[in-house]
Amino acid sequence: MKSNLQVNTSLFKAEPTGSNYLVSGMVVYHPLLEPGVYQGTITKDETAAGDFTIVCESASAETQANIDLYLIDTSLAANAGQQPFSFTIRPGGYAVLYSSFGEGKYTVALRSEKTDYSTAKLQKGDLLMLLLMKPGTYQVEGNNHQTCSVYTRELTNSPEDIEALNQTVNVVLGEQVFDPAEVNLIQGQGLVIHFDVNGEVNIDLIEAKAVQDSFVQEIRTKHAWENPKYKYKQS
Amino acid sequence: MAHLTLATNERAFNKIVERATEVFAISHSDSGSFGPFSASYSAGVRLEGGKVDLQSDGSIKISELDVIYDPLQVTLGLDIPTVSIGGFCIIPTPFGCALRAPKITLFAGNPDISVPINLSGLIRSEISGAFKLLPKYFINPAKGTLSDHDAHDANKANEWQLYLDPVWIDIDLIDVADTVGSILDGLADSIINNFLSWAPGWARGIVRRILSPVISLIRSALDFADDVDEWISNLLGVSLGLFDFVVQMVAEFFASRNSIFKVEDPFKMLDGSGTLIPILVPVRDLSIAVNENEMVISTNIG
Structure with a gap:
């Protein structure tokens, strides 16, 4: 090919x-x-x-x-x-x-x-959109230690998930806090941070989510072969 | 005026046609576009077998003439559509969208994929047809000003040639090897997997979703359903016109490119011997009659 x-x-x-x-x-x-x-x-x-x-x-x-x-x-x-x-x-x-x-x-x-x-250094009135592709837990932190936890999960084939990809999730970075302080997201869904103050944000992937890779599993299943001779000995 | 009559029975006539078909060999390539899907082929074609029946109506029926395609390289091409991410609304208003996410394309340039499929020797079609014998007089340009005897000695004499003039020809796809099914079965999956191979495990789901229009396109382009024979027949026969081309070439081959029988003019009645030169007699008014048992060639000589 x-x-x-x-x-x-x-x-x-x-x-x-x-x-x-x-x-x-x-x-x-x-x-x-x-x-x-x-x-x-x-x-x-x-x-x-x-x-x-x-x-x-x-x-x-x-x-x-x-x-x-x-x-x-x-x-x-x-x-x-x-x-x-x-x-x-x-x-x-x-x-x-x-x-x-x-x-x-x-x-x-x-x-x-x-x-x-x-x-x-972003300004009040700016928007920052993030497309977080990797599933996991992120922490978004502002200059004043305002934090927002973002739980990003794997996209499924459900119609709700597909529809959600066209809708953003919005949070506001205020002087003291993020509003809301935690959000759920689907991988690839836009997270929009509305800056109500001047400043920056840091984004950390705290914990990557283990994703069951059906594609890889499918391939492995197809090609996996165990020699019955050794399998018998192991058991 | 003296007459000369040659008769050939059906068995001998079979041999004559068999020898003619043995020299048939063509190669051809062509391509076609069908929306986002294109296909091309490069084929070598030869004939094998064939059964000849002399008919009482004066025609000759050839059946079970196998058409062998070897080599046969088919290439399927897919023009991949642009796939974009983004474009959704960031700030909706009652009057529409005030701000949108920019669109980001997933493929650079104008991507396409070509998939070569080697079908050499894996498909076979069969030709049958009815033919009339057609005599043609061939003035050998190499003869020039040579005398009849000199032209005879130099193998440059004029000739009566017999061709098979097609009345009708049919071609049928009769055999597609099982291996073709296996090759085609895995094709769509293999292309799609290739598409996704670059993506890390955690991204496969979303990449699959983003690429779903492309995946649908590949699936529909390579939609063999349960009938691989029909798919091959449609692709080569209908879409690419290979079978029509073969029929046309076979018709031309028999009608004008390869005579099945030749009679030199003037015809050598006796070999030369010593100081005597060969005796050559002119051949005039060649006519042919075919019945269910034999072909008879009659001519006036002298």
Whole structure:
């Protein structure tokens, strides 16, 4: 069998560890309230990786600008010197910052005449969406030791689970606590943290959940063979 | 004017046709697209066996002429659709969705898969047909200005040639080896497992779910149901037109490419001897009659 299939495995390999770096499976939503021109600078693994511009103006009908950091990063490498990526949104719209591919760790700085913002420190009003793919118990912790326990279980084939993949679970990071302080999640379901304060969060996988790998078991069952001679001796 | 009559019985005629079919060998490749599913083949085809019956209506019936496909390499191709994650709503409002998750594609570029299946010698079809004998006069271009005797000596003489002109030809898929079923049975599973092989154990469930449209596509493209013979017959016969091509080639082979019998013109009546040259007589008005016992060729000579 021949295939040119290149699977985007980064979603399953990159494990988010905190809001200071954007990896695959993380999305930062930053609202741009003031009209103006915002210059975006992308850094990957501490190295400059690309630039973009967001024009925030009332004339625009766009409520969000999806900015794929991986795309800009790789386009910059491939087409050095090309025109920077440009987006337009209306005031109150969101800059949506994410990486669609690869395992790079990104930070983004957004500067305008009046603002200076970095994803390294999220602001009140920001949203951070996490796609936690690996089943297990996570702890999300804020600057003031606010904690939220996230119990992520394996996706099943039930219609409820499939439906749930299209619905996010929301928590609010407040000054003192997360609300709610614990949530249940299905692997691949979006967890959205609403920042009610400025700050960061750390994400720790406290305990990975053992998953029964039916696929592997199926293969093993198919090929397993025990020599009856030795089996007899063991018993 | 003198006459010459040659008669061949059915048994001898069987030998003549058998010898003709032995030289039939073609190779061909073709491909077709059927939505997201494509297939191509590369085939070598030869003929074996065959039973000849002379008919009272003057025709010749050939049956049980086996068509052997060896080599036969079939490649199935699947154009994998784009599969995305995300796009769901983050901030719903009574007026619609105010903010959405970005869509992330699971495959880079424009992916496709090709699956080669080696069916060499594993399927057999059978041809039967009715033919009329068709005499054609062949002016040998190599003869040029050579005299009849020089052309005879150089094996460059003109000829009367007999061809089998098809009245009808049928082709049937008659045998698909059991091994084909085994090969095809595991194919969809093998492709799907290959799809998932990169994923760590804990991710297989969700990857399977994300890839479910692709998995459905593979299953439907390789939907053999319980009838592998029918699937093969549809693929090679209907979708790719291999059987039609073989029929066309066999028809052309008998009708115009390979004569089953030749009579040199002028015909050598006596060999040369010593200083005497061979005696050659012109062959005119060649006619053929077939009945259930024999084929008779009559001609005027001299």
